[in-house]
Amino acid sequence: MTEHLRPVTFTRAGAFRGARDALPMALGSVAFGLVFGVAARQAGLSLAEATLMSALVFAGSSQFVAIGIWGSPVPVFAVIVATLIVNARHLLMGAALRPWYSRLSRGRAYGSLFFMTDTNWPLQLQAFLRGEREGAILLGSGLFMLSTWVASTALGHAGGAIIGDPRTWGLDFTVVAFFAAVLVKLWRGRGDALPWIVAAVVAVAVHAVVPGFWHVIAGALAGSLVGAVRDAR
Amino acid sequence: MPADPWVLDPLAVAAIAGMSLATYSMRAGGFWLMRWMPMSRRVEAWLRHIPGAVIVALLAPMVARGGPAELVGVAAAALAMRVVGHDLAAIVAGIATVALLRQVL
Structure with a gap:
């Protein structure tokens, strides 16, 4: 139980493995990126604004909430407070990484944390809990998911509502099924x-x-x- | 509808920058705060219980809110995970089950 005393590595191979493991989640999120792009356009965001938001915030549920209260003029304060509230759960997720990430340099640890989401955080944590010492899984998976999220946002905004409701294809269930799988592994x-x-x-x-x-x-x-x-x- | 796709409204940029800062402070904040908590067996035990508890807390309301299709879908995903041992199989099984049951039910 002295996890925090053993060193943690941070390799390119680990980052690539993270990206590979994140493939199903990245594909599943494309549908929601498209939907978000469409919704952002309807809420009055320009293509540049919608894409910028996906690139800098990279947190789907809080972005949908922001779009929901968007207006002209933009209610800046309300949008920021809503974002804080929706994303407060990340506090606990980051805390759980402490025993391992405290062994990384500050740059690597705090840099990787920018890319932490509900769905790639379990990938990194499961690796640690299995006894692996590779810490770059979060960064690799996060970079991959960020790029598909940004690209699908732009595509949705530019192309409009091509795919319709993701519910029809059961795509809204991607995250639910993934969480169920994670729990089987965590048990x-x-x-x-x-x-x-x-x-x-x-x-x-x-x-x-x-x-x-x-x-x-x-x-x-x-x-x-x-x-x-x-x-x- | 915005006329110019490349227009960047200053207020919109301010809101997006604020959202980015707010989100990052939550992502990094929990990790940072744990600096001040000395690692003990008890703290490690607590941290080890967080992953399962977070995922359960995310998943439970999703299942409770869903209908029978979602309930069976979760069971199918968990079963596929146990049998095949890969989360991609679980996701495919879950999505296929739910998509099918939503058509039928």
Whole structure:
């Protein structure tokens, strides 16, 4: 349990492996990039503005929320506050990387964190939890997903609504299926049951009454703390 | 609809820059804050429970909100993951199941 004492590598091969592992997620996100491009155009963003947002923010759900409250003049403060709230769940995800990423140089660690999303963070973390010491998976997968996200945003904005509703093809289910697969891999045995049940119950309950992504933070904190307290006894 | 695709409204750029900063501060902030928390067995145990708890907290409301098609889709994805051992297989199985069931149900 002294994970933070062993060195972590950061190789080109690791980055390429990250990109390869992210392929299904990148393809799945293309549909949503197209939809986002269309929605951004309808909300009044220019092609340059929509593409710039996808490149600099790279966080789908918060971008859709921003588009939802966009107007003329742009409500700058409201958009920024909404973004903070929707993306606050990343605090916990970054914290979980601490034992390994603290072994990387600051530039590599803080640079890689720019590319952290809900779907490539599990790829990097699973590698660490399997006992691997490769830290460039987040960067490689993130760069790949960022490029497909930006390209599909631009394409959606320029081309308009070609693909229609991604729900028809079940593409909205990509992320759900991926999370289910991640959980199968993360399952370490019966000891995970209690924290996971607590996380699920709290998340569903909070989701029912509080808008935004607070349910992720509430559920994840409740579940992980219950697990930590039980393990300590 | 914007007339010029290359127009950059100053307020829009300010909002986008602010969004970028806000998002990065969340991405880097949790990692940074943990600097001040000394690593102990207990903290490591907590960090090890975060991945599963975060994914469960993301997934549970998605499943609860969905109908029977989504529920079966999650089961199909998990089963494919157990049998084949690759997340691509799980994603394909999940999407195919849901797309099919949405047509039928």
